[in-house]
Amino acid sequence: MKNKREMSWILYDVGNSAFATTIMAAVLPVFYYDVAAKGLDESLAASYWGYSQSIAVLIVAILAPVLGAVSDFSAAKKKFLMFFAFMGMMASVLLAFVGEGAYLLASALLIVGTIGFSGGNVFYDAFLPEVSNEDNMDKVSSWGFAFGYIGGGILLAINLLMILNYEAFGLPSTIAGTRLAFISVGIWWLIFSIPLLKNIKEERKQQTKKESSYIHIGFKRVGFTFKEIKKYKQVLLFLTAFWLYNDGISTIIKMATIYGRDIGIDSNSLIIALLITQFVGIPCTFFFGFLAGKITAKKALSFSLYIYLGIVALGYFMTSALHFYLLAICVGLVQGGAQSLSRSIFGKMVPGDRHAEFFGFYGISAKFSAIFGPFAFALVGQLTGSSRLGILSLIVFFIAGIIILRFVDVEKGKEEASAQTNPELQTTIKT
Numbered sequence: 001m002k003n004k005r006e007m008s009w010i011l012y013d014v015g016n017s018a019f020a021t022t023i024m025a026a027v028l029p030v031f032y033y034d035v036a037a038k039g040l041d042e043s044l045a046a047s048y049w050g051y052s053q054s055i056a057v058l059i060v061a062i063l064a065p066v067l068g069a070v071s072d073f074s075a076a077k078k079k080f081l082m083f084f085a086f087m088g089m090m091a092s093v094l095l096a097f098v099g100e101g102a103y104l105l106a107s108a109l110l111i112v113g114t115i116g117f118s119g120g121n122v123f124y125d126a127f128l129p130e131v132s133n134e135d136n137m138d139k140v141s142s143w144g145f146a147f148g149y150i151g152g153g154i155l156l157a158i159n160l161l162m163i164l165n166y167e168a169f170g171l172p173s174t175i176a177g178t179r180l181a182f183i184s185v186g187i188w189w190l191i192f193s194i195p196l197l198k199n200i201k202e203e204r205k206q207q208t209k210k211e212s213s214y215i216h217i218g219f220k221r222v223g224f225t226f227k228e229i230k231k232y233k234q235v236l237l238f239l240t241a242f243w244l245y246n247d248g249i250s251t252i253i254k255m256a257t258i259y260g261r262d263i264g265i266d267s268n269s270l271i272i273a274l275l276i277t278q279f280v281g282i283p284c285t286f287f288f289g290f291l292a293g294k295i296t297a298k299k300a301l302s303f304s305l306y307i308y309l310g311i312v313a314l315g316y317f318m319t320s321a322l323h324f325y326l327l328a329i330c331v332g333l334v335q336g337g338a339q340s341l342s343r344s345i346f347g348k349m350v351p352g353d354r355h356a357e358f359f360g361f362y363g364i365s366a367k368f369s370a371i372f373g374p375f376a377f378a379l380v381g382q383l384t385g386s387s388r389l390g391i392l393s394l395i396v397f398f399i400a401g402i403i404i405l406r407f408v409d410v411e412k413g414k415e416e417a418s419a420q421t422n423p424e425l426q427t428t429i430k431t
Helices: 004-036 042-073 077-097 103-126 137-164 174-191 194-199 214-229 233-262 267-295 297-317 321-348 355-368 372-384 387-392 394-406 410-419
Strands: none
Touching: 004 042, 004 077, 004 103, 004 137, 004 174, 004 194, 004 233, 004 267, 042 103, 042 214, 042 233, 042 355, 042 372, 042 387, 077 103, 077 174, 077 194, 137 174, 137 267, 137 321, 214 233, 214 355, 233 267, 233 297, 233 321, 233 355, 233 372, 233 387, 233 394, 233 410, 267 297, 267 321, 297 321, 297 387, 297 394, 321 355, 321 410, 372 387, 372 394, 387 394
């Protein structure tokens, strides 16, 4: 990277990715199942985790347009970024004080932490155009994504050692190692936020006069974009497919560990598997970018979704740690590729002068699409008493998404984007 501003921006991703790996994906789900939900029926523990995830994402999705308006209409992005980041850091540390049977407290801290993590990312993403330029923005963005994988993986590996070999760290038990892992996330996140705080100065810009609240501005902008996006039939068709299959992907990310624990796989094997996913994902994400250049992005994306169907089937029949390791490798193969190709396909079909508006809507769509999968998993598991049937329910999301994706014409979407212009955007949305 050319300068400290770019590297400081990237390092923040190294820090906050620890929350995604240790808290959301690997360690907390096991702790929630074994400790926080102790005394609950086993299927209820998995269901309550799913409900907690859905509530967290729903709150973030509702907040997203408001936070986007704050980002666009204020000159205080760094203050808001650090407010939400500190919220996430504190929630991570406080998880260390959750005791046996305190699943409500664990759920509340998960929700607060997720709001801090996702809310902070709204303002973090908004800094990208300020720390980079048009020529290297893609590179800076991809480096942030890659370093996030690496940073989250490194701390997860350290935490794994601390949990598995707790005596070597002078700790009395695995639970003590787990509690220290939660604290480490807050500290790690804080340390790698310092360069951004120190080296990135917010651009002074003339604040747009606002005649109503940020809440009104935010939701009015979303409503305007929703009306406008109907003019782009291929974009709308793609978003429908995305809402469906992304729900399945998000659910696998959030529910895999607690599902594995529910069917009897030991906690150490689960965390090792998540570490495998993390590091397999780094090269495979780049591979799918290469594959898209050879067979088109749509075909490469469809290929990844067919693999996800196999992942769901493997998850249903999974009985051993070896099966979970295979599942972790399969997820690592396609997770980053599916997400990055979805973003690039969408980007090709939006008008060139409205990237920020449409990608803001895309981000909100991604958050809303991550609500129903965990809820379906939780509800089916609770009603049937089997989390295996809960994981099998995700097949519906993937099959529906694949079918609709087949009807998306990317080239026609590009033509629609170039044919439509909207010079009245700034005057239509009055602030």
